[in-house]
Amino acid sequence: MAITAARMGLVSCPSCRLLSRAGSAEPAGCPRCGAHLEARKPDSLRRTTAYLAATVVLFVPANLLPVLTTRRLVRVQSDTILSGVVALWTAGSWPLAIVVFVASIVVPGLKVLALALLVATTRWRPSWRRRERTRLYRLLEAVGRWSMLDIFVMALLLALVRSPLAAVHVEPGAVAFAAVVILTMLASHSFDPRLIWDRGEKEP
């Protein structure tokens, strides 16, 4: 059986990282910095599931609605995130196409799937591949924030391409896409990876 701080009756302060005995200090307060102590993030799985559900709902408009409309002289073109990637690829900018594809499509998609897997396995198959799931969570934390790339590209294009001959307009799909990125970050933040090690062990 794996040794965990929780089984040893220890609680780690989320703020100053002091390890203290659960219930040894003033009620639920860190004896060093006074921060509120919780053995685990409260309602972690429920919160993560709620954020994930909202992400899945917004994932559809984020990928189907146009995010950017470009006007050059009389030619007007609206692009979704995927069609923007295709346009970059066909224009010969395949390194940029790969970067945008990975950051804007692969990372958010995989993040949703991976978080759903983490929540589902923590709930229903807690003892399944704990070590690999912990690594998966660490990976999510590391790469998750890179999805905001397209929002910055749009903002910079908007500031740069503003002339009578050419202009860009940010469409509602961009707002949905930004919401997806923020929600996946919140989902990842609300998931408590220590839950991976908490459940499913036979008590000695």
Added chain:
Amino acid sequence: VLVRGGGRRDRALAFALAGIPLLAIAAGTPLVRLTGRDGQAEATVWGAARALHEQGRWSLAALVLATTLLVPALQILAALVVVLVARWSRATPRSLRLWGTLAAMRPWNQVPILLLGLLVTCGKLTTAYHVQPGVGFVALVALVLVERSIGGALALPPFLPTASAPALAPALEERRAA
């Protein structure tokens, strides 16, 4: 009182002080300049957010400003307070909580992603325009390096005011006995 990491603390202080002018330059000076048949254009972080706001996308404008200016500014400020408190007095509960907040803010600092976004934007526009990096671009690169260095220097708190061993000891004893 145990004090540790004097070197790291001074490094963090130096990097945090360097971060202030770098952030100001990155925010206020052009990141990139475009020259084309239809004239010249330049983009600043502030200008990009303002352009989004002018198109009615205030939520995106707020997101850009918060993640590229506000959060980095708060991080630098928090790092300064934490390090100065550690340097001249004992750690206070407030400074310890601030150190915890500093770590929690890290994912919301999007300056490295802005930098990558800038490179992608330049790559997109090079076929139609002459693209020239501005002073803000250099400041942004330096800011990313400075923020990484602050994060590295403050990965552990720059002070250890009370040892955690007394709290741990009974549990470890119980474990050994079991």
